Amino acid sequence: MIQSEKLKEHARRLRLYNIANRMDSILHHAQEEKPTYSEFLSLVLGTEVEMKERKDYERRLVAVRLPRKHDLDEYDYNFYEGIDRRQMKELRELVWFRETYNLILIGPSGTGKTFLAAGLVFDAVKAGYKAYLMTMEDIVNCLRLKDISTPAMMTYNKILRAQLLAINDIMLFPVKRKEATAFFNLINTLHEKTSIIITTNKAPTECVETLNDEILANALLDRLLYRCKVIKFYRQ
Structure with missing residues (x-):
């Protein structure tokens, strides 16, 4: 004893x-x-x-901070339209992520974009990677406050260390020029270092209208669409 x-x-x-x-x-x-x-x-x-x-x-x-529905083993192919079992298997193998490809998931609300993004983040975390799911609003607030708020700076540093970042509802609402510039600078910093998943109900070309700056929007799209797979979702 x-x-x-x-x-x-x-x-x-x-x-x-x-x-x-x-x-x-x-x-x-x-x-x-x-x-x-x-x-x-x-x-x-x-x-x-x-x-x-x-x-x-x-x-x-x-x-x-994943949503309640995030396990892709429970994905209902009869309910969601836009991805089949073969595509899902390929995505869940995470080869695209290890090669630093991006994913853009486009479609109306309720078509499974967030479910897929959250599920892939969950799979990456299970595999031992640093992966996060955030809304566009979360990121904009973080960028706006990081120089005056310790929690915001901690979140910002977490984003910089991420190996996979899923951004939900990008460009859902108009973004001010200063915030848009800060967001572009973040994406530019992560470019070719971090895989990014984007969920959006807008076509890439509509980002110009949301940002209200054609040059900035095109530069942002250039980063996001480089080494990128676009998946379109539909209502049944």
Whole structure:
């Protein structure tokens, strides 16, 4: 018992808290199974790695703030029109994402764009990547406040570190010139470093009207449409 407590204290001082918390069960398993030294060491270290990876996954999943419907295993191909099972399988393999391609999902409200975007972010998080889903409004507010608000700057830095960023409802409402410029600068910074998913109910050419700046809109489209797949959704 004394030796067990000493081992727990050593583990805590080394910040191996998962090993410390499960020390009794680890030692009991060793007494029952009598593993070799290497097997026992693998069990001990594997316990810490497994729990840390699980907590990291849970932390990243909470940070994403996904909508209730985000598991693409539940995607209803009879309800949504625009993508078939073969296309879905290809998208969920994440090859496009690893090669830093973008996706633009276009269609009316209620056609499954957000569901697909959230689902692909969820798949990326499960695969161990830093992926986030944000609305255009969230991003504009972040850019507007980042120089005067610590939480906004933290969100901004999170975006810069993202490997996949899904932007929901882009250009749903008109954007002021200053905000549009800040948004372009962000996309330009992420260009060829971060894969971007865009959901929108507007055709790319309509961005000109929303931004009210043809040169800026064309420059933004140039970044987003570079190495990009466009998927159109329809109402049934």
